[in-house]
Every structure is written in structure tokens, then in C-alpha cells.
Amino acid sequence: MIFLSALDDPLDKVKAFEVGGVDYVSKPFQMPEILARVETHLKISRLNRTLVQKNARLEQEIERRQQIEDQLHEALDNLKQTQAQVIAREKLASLGSLTSGIAHELRNPLNFVTNYAEGSMEMLEEALQDLLLPANALSLESVDEVRTLLVDVKENANLIHAHSKRAERVINTMLKQARSGDYEVQSVNFNMVLMDAVNLAYYSKRAQDKDFNIIIEADYDDAINQVEVIESSLSRAMVNIIDNALYAMDLKKGNTPDFKPKLTLRSRSLGDTVEVRVRDNGIGIHLDVEDKIFTEFFTTKPPGQGTGLGLSTAASIIVGQHSGRITYTTEPNTFTEFIITLPRTHAKRDRREK
Incomplete structure (x- = not known):
């Protein structure tokens, strides 16, 4: 207006x-x-x-x-949930495979325990029959026989104890693998963790293919002794790395009839740190995927044979949980060697003590 x-x-x-x-x-x-x-x-x-x-x-x-x-936030939340489910399923599948390997590894010591126990029972029964004779009917020969039987029973008992301890160690290793939420830092025998990881991965592979055999060359540095780690996590990381090596060698064996798979493990004490080298003479890592092998969900395996979580989980445990370092060298169709370096003292314990 x-x-x-x-x-x-x-x-x-x-x-x-x-x-x-x-x-x-x-x-x-x-x-x-x-x-x-x-x-x-x-x-x-x-x-x-x-x-x-x-x-x-x-x-x-x-x-x-x-x-x-x-919608994007919702999709991301759904993706995270799906990833968590995939990781959980992968862990369950891995545990299932390891369980098969454990069953295979337990069979030997349990067979020893059964056989030695049965033998001991027979010898004790025989000794008991001699001891039930009247004292005046016991000959020196019978006494010597009883003494020999008791010595044999004692040896069997020692063997039963040794194989029972071996079975106990295998079961404890499996239980540590299954503890997904156990992040307690402990001082452990580092070389023993490596040995158990090799056994778990190898027997797991053997459970899938009874004809799978490899040469294992191990050189563990006794000077390492105790190292502070989250044992269940570190064991899982080492099993994943070794399992990856076994797969690479198995793949090469399928294409090379005269091929002899060889796994080499070396540990070294480097003062405030320790180093582990895991080397296989398998198919190696091709140049076009070298920068992706630690990427979550990346895999070169056929569908249904892998989720791409093995090496990414191992790297996360070594670097994220232990402030360590993981690198590798490789030559296609010749070898791959992973080099893991860890501090002797865990940062989590350092912070707690301060």
C-alpha cells in the first residue's frame, strides 16, 4: 500500500x-x-x-x-550388526573346525591313557593273584615277578599322567580360544602359546583332510620366556596366521604333485620386544592384492571357504590390542613370511601400574 x-x-x-x-x-x-x-x-x-x-x-x-x-544411519547400524553377526558366525565356524582338530589331537593321548590303564589293570590283577597265595607258597620267582609287575605299573602310571597332562593342555588351549570376552593381560610362556597355536591350526586342517601332511621346522628362542599378552586373543591371531599359511601350501600342493609343504616358525628375543616369523612355501601373495590382505572381509578364497576375517582379525589383535606390528614379505608361488613384533610389557598393565 x-x-x-x-x-x-x-x-x-x-x-x-x-x-x-x-x-x-x-x-x-x-x-x-x-x-x-x-x-x-x-x-x-x-x-x-x-x-x-x-x-x-x-x-x-x-x-x-x-x-x-x-536412513543412512539406520543402514550403517544394520551393516554393523550384520558384520558383527558374520564375525560371530565366522568365529563359531572356526571354533567348530578347531574342535574337530582338538578331537583329533586328543585321540592320541586318550588312546595312550586307555591302553596303559588296561595294561596296568591286567598287571595288577596278575600281581594280586600272586599276593593272594599263602605266604609259604610264594616263591622268590613269584616275588620277583610281582616286583617287576609293580615297576611296570608305576611306569604306566607315569605315562598315563604325562598323556593326561597333554590332554589337559589341549583342552585348556581350546577353552582359551573360546573365551571371546576375556581380555585379561597375563604373563605367559610365549613359546608355549606359539606351539599350541601350531598344533591347533595343524590338527584342525588334518581334521578336514586326513591326507594333509607338512614339515614343521620350529626354532624357539628360550631367552624369550615370559611375555605379557592377552593370551586368548594372541592365540587366535597366531592360529589365523598359521591357518592362512596352511591354506596357501595346501593350494600349491593341489597344483604341484611333488610339492613338500614346509612351515617354519622362529621366535627371537629383541630386548624390550619379541619377534615371531611364520613362513610357508605356498603360493605367495600376488602383487595386485598385497595392499588388501589386512582389509576386513577381503578374501581370495572361493565363496563359502572364507569370509576375509582371518588376517584382518589377527592384525587388529596384534596392533590394536597389543601395540605390536605385523608385516610380511612374499614372492608369488614361492613363499610368504609374516613378521610379528610385540612389546614384552603390555601397555594396559603399564597404565594400571602408573
């Missing part, structure tokens, strides 16, 4: 603006001025309408993008 008035008092102008006027023109009127003012206000009105429309569209776009962002 534009006021055209003969009144030019400032109060009259104020009243005009108070009732909704946008301009005020007093006499004498100049038509060009009035037209210019009208045109200006029309432009302002058009610009205001355009601004309102654009604001409305902007609000719609903001709402649309907010919906997209909400």
Missing part, C-alpha cells in the same frame, strides 16, 4: 506506516517518481514471493536430506 497525500506532517507519515503502508508520497506529486516507487515495490514483492518459495523448497530439501541421513 502506497499513500498519496497532501499531508506532509511526520506524524501523518508514521500513522500511514503503522496501518500497513510501504511508502508515502506527499504533494507535489511527480508521476515518474510515483511510477518508479510502484515498480520498486512490485520488484520487492516479487522477490519476497520468490524468497518464500525458495525457503519452502529449502525446508523440503532439508527434510528430505534429514530423512536420507536417518
Whole structure:
């Protein structure tokens, strides 16, 4: 609304603006001025309408993008849940495979225990028969025979004890593997953890293929002794790395009839750190995938044979949980060697003591 008035008092102008006027023109009127003012206000009105429309569209776009962002967050949450489920299933599958290997490894000591126990029972029965004879009927020969039987029973008992301890160690190793939420830092016999990991991975592979055989060359540095680690996690990492080596050698064996698989493990004490080298003479790692092998869910295995979590989990445990380092060297179709370096003292325990 534009006021055209003969009144030019400032109060009259104020009243005009108070009732909704946008301009005020007093006499004498100049038509060009009035037209210019009208045109200006029309432009302002058009610009205001355009601004309102654009604001409305902007609000719609903001709402649309907010919906997209909400959907993206939901998709990411679903992806994380799916990844967690895949990791859990992979761990269960891995534990199932390890269980088969454990059953295979337990069979030998349990067979020894059974056989020695049965033999001991027979010898004790024989000795008991001699001892039930009247004292005057016992000959020196019978006494010597009883003495020999008791010595044999004692030897059998020692062997039963040794193989029982071996079975106990195997079971304890398996239990440590199954403890997914156990992150307690412990001082452990480092070389023993490596040996148990080799046995777990190897017997697991043997449970899947009874014809799978390899040469294992181990050189463990006794100077390492105790190292502070999260034992269940480190064991899982080493099993994953060794399992990867066994797979590479098995693949090469399938294509090379005269091939002799060889796994080499070496541990070294390096002062405040320890080093482990795991080397296989399998298919190696090709150049085009070298920068991806520690990537979660990346795998070169056929569908159904791997989820791509083995090496990524191992790297996460070594680097993330133990402040260590994992690298490798490789030559396609010749070898792969993983080099793991760990501090002797775990950072978590250092912080707690401070």
C-alpha cells in the first residue's frame, strides 16, 4: 500500500506506516517518481514471493536430506550388526573346525591313557593273584615277578599322567580360544602359546583332510620366556596366521604333485620386544592384492571357504590390542613370511601400574 497525500506532517507519515503502508508520497506529486516507487515495490514483492518459495523448497530439501541421513544411519547400524553377526558366525565356524582338530589331537593321548590303564589293570590283577597265595607258597620267582609287575605299573602310571597332562593342555588351549570376552593381560610362556597355536591350526586342517601332511621346522628362542599378552586373543591371531599359511601350501600342493609343504616358525628375543616369523612355501601373495590382505572381509578364497576375517582379525589383535606390528614379505608361488613384533610389557598393565 502506497499513500498519496497532501499531508506532509511526520506524524501523518508514521500513522500511514503503522496501518500497513510501504511508502508515502506527499504533494507535489511527480508521476515518474510515483511510477518508479510502484515498480520498486512490485520488484520487492516479487522477490519476497520468490524468497518464500525458495525457503519452502529449502525446508523440503532439508527434510528430505534429514530423512536420507536417518536412513543412512539406520543402514550403517544394520551393516554393523550384520558384520558383527558374520564375525560371530565366522568365529563359531572356526571354533567348530578347531574342535574337530582338538578331537583329533586328543585321540592320541586318550588312546595312550586307555591302553596303559588296561595294561596296568591286567598287571595288577596278575600281581594280586600272586599276593593272594599263602605266604609259604610264594616263591622268590613269584616275588620277583610281582616286583617287576609293580615297576611296570608305576611306569604306566607315569605315562598315563604325562598323556593326561597333554590332554589337559589341549583342552585348556581350546577353552582359551573360546573365551571371546576375556581380555585379561597375563604373563605367559610365549613359546608355549606359539606351539599350541601350531598344533591347533595343524590338527584342525588334518581334521578336514586326513591326507594333509607338512614339515614343521620350529626354532624357539628360550631367552624369550615370559611375555605379557592377552593370551586368548594372541592365540587366535597366531592360529589365523598359521591357518592362512596352511591354506596357501595346501593350494600349491593341489597344483604341484611333488610339492613338500614346509612351515617354519622362529621366535627371537629383541630386548624390550619379541619377534615371531611364520613362513610357508605356498603360493605367495600376488602383487595386485598385497595392499588388501589386512582389509576386513577381503578374501581370495572361493565363496563359502572364507569370509576375509582371518588376517584382518589377527592384525587388529596384534596392533590394536597389543601395540605390536605385523608385516610380511612374499614372492608369488614361492613363499610368504609374516613378521610379528610385540612389546614384552603390555601397555594396559603399564597404565594400571602408573
